Each structure stands twice: as structure tokens, then as C-alpha cells.
Amino acid sequence: MNDYFHCDHLAANLAQQNPEVAFSEFHELIRRPWSERSWNPISAYSGQSQLWGVLTKLNRERAVLDLLSAEAETKFAYSFANGAREFIDPVADRGLLLRFAESGENQALLIARILSASNSGFWDLAFEILERFPTSEEIHEALSRGAQRMGEVSVGFSGPGIALSEIVSKLQSQLTPTARAWLEDLASRLRQRVKELAALELEQKINR
Numbered sequence: 001m002n003d004y005f006h007c008d009h010l011a012a013n014l015a016q017q018n019p020e021v022a023f024s025e026f027h028e029l030i031r032r033p034w035s036e037r038s039w040n041p042i043s044a045y046s047g048q049s050q051l052w053g054v055l056t057k058l059n060r061e062r063a064v065l066d067l068l069s070a071e072a073e074t075k076f077a078y079s080f081a082n083g084a085r086e087f088i089d090p091v092a093d094r095g096l097l098l099r100f101a102e103s104g105e106n107q108a109l110l111i112a113r114i115l116s117a118s119n120s121g122f123w124d125l126a127f128e129i130l131e132r133f134p135t136s137e138e139i140h141e142a143l144s145r146g147a148q149r150m151g152e153v154s155v156g157f158s159g160p161g162i163a164l165s166e167i168v169s170k171l172q173s174q175l176t177p178t179a180r181a182w183l184e185d186l187a188s189r190l191r192q193r194v195k196e197l198a199a200l201e202l203e204q205k206i207n208r
Contacts, residue, residue: 007039012050019058023066026055030070042067042087052087064088064096072107084114090121101129108133112142117163118149123170127179134178144186160197164190 015022030042041051055063067084090097101108108129115122126143133139148163167187171180 004039008041008049008051011041012054015051015054015058019055022051022055023059023062026051026063027066027070030067031073042084049087060093061096064093065100068097068100068107068110072110085116085119088114090115090119090125094121094125097125098128102132105133105136105139109136109139109142112139112146115143115146116149117147117166122146123166127176130178130182131176140182143182144189147186148190160190160193164194 011022011025014025026041029039041049052063067087088097097111101111111125112129115125117123126146129139130143147167148159150159164187167183167190171183171187175183
């Protein structure tokens with residue numbers, strides 16, 4: 001971890017002194033295969049990086065779009081779906097994310113995998129992407145996982161219940177037919193999952 005912060009500090013200083021070189025190095029580094037990686041500036045476990053802070057101050061659009069493009073362009077790019085939630089702001093970057101998603105279904109799927117209901121702006125972006133790709137099952141499922149905060153350790157078994165409460169609330173608002181159909185289907189699945197978890201919890205208490 002100390003090595004990470006050392007590299008991050010050096011890279012941030014370089015970016016301030018020579019932005020073009022820093023953007024070029026960032027572009028190349030996030031496209032390296034795992035076997036050749038020396039340092040990952042975008043990590044789910046590192047928190048916000050100094051380099052990212054400098055790059056986004058210099059040119060946020062360039063930094064965000066380069067990060068997204070790296071994952072879309074090559075299977076060897078760093079896997080950052082969870083980490084990107086710490087670096088990309090669904091509210092501040094809303095326009096960039098939608099523009100990227102509109103460039104193709106694979107790009108939209110990438111955005112759907114990054115989004116999480118833990119972040120502000122999730123529902124607005126999710127509905128926008130659904131309207132643009134209403135028949136994509138992969139995008140629907142990725143957004144459903146995001147709505148449930150799946151993969152986030154801090155949520156644990158409470159995820160389905162939290163998501164169900166939010167969805168029930170959303171269903172009370174004005175929605176497009178596409179958004180309402182997605183939420184109703186997800187709510188139905190979550191109700192079943194909540195029942196299963198409740199039964200499992202009861203069984204564990206009985207067997208103690």
C-alpha cells in the first residue's frame with residue numbers, strides 16, 4: 001500500500017509539472033495487461049488518488065472518457081467496475097456517462113456495471129440508459145445488480161431489503177413504461193429474495 005501512495009504522489013507531481021506527459025502515461029498504463037502492470041492508478045481498494053485529482057482538475061472530460069474507453073477497448077485493461085465508483089461521479093459526470101453510453105450497447109453495459117444505488121444520481125442515469133436500450137437483457141441485469149448494491153461488502157444481506165424499499169418508493173413516482181416494467185420485475189424478485197433471507201435467518205436462530 002505504501003508503494004501505491006508513493007507512485008501516486010510522484011505521478012501527481014508529474015501531472016502538475018507536465019500535464020501532457022501525465023495524461024499520456026495514464027492512457028498507456030490503464031491499458032496494460034495484468035501481467036505487465038507496475039502500478040494501478042485506479043483501484044477499488046486505494047481510495048481517491050492524488051493523480052486522479054490532478055488530472056480531473058486539468059481536464060475532467062478527458063480523464064473520465066479515457067478511463068471509460070480503456071475498459072471498452074480491450075479485455076486486458078484493468079478491471080475497475082467497483083473501483084470506478086470511487087473515481088467517477090454520476091452527478092458531475094452525468095453528461096459524459098450518457099454520451100459514452102449512447103455510443104453503443106457495449107459502452108452502455110460498461111456504464112451500467114459501474115453504477116450503484118450507493119451513489120447519488122444512480123436512478124436518473126439508470127432510467128436514461130434503459131430508455132436508450134430497452135431490450136438489452138444484459139444492461140437490465142447490470143442495472144438490477146447496481147440497484148441492489150451487489151458486490152459491495154458494506155451492504156451484505158441487507159442489500160435486497162434496502163433495494164426493495166427504494167424501488168417501492170420509486171414506483172410511486174411518474175415513470176416511463178420501460179422504467180416501470182423494469183422496477184416492477186425487480187421488486188417482484190426482491191420480495192422473493194427477502195422472504196428467502198428471512199426464512200434462512202429464522203432457521204439459523206432455531207438451530208443455534
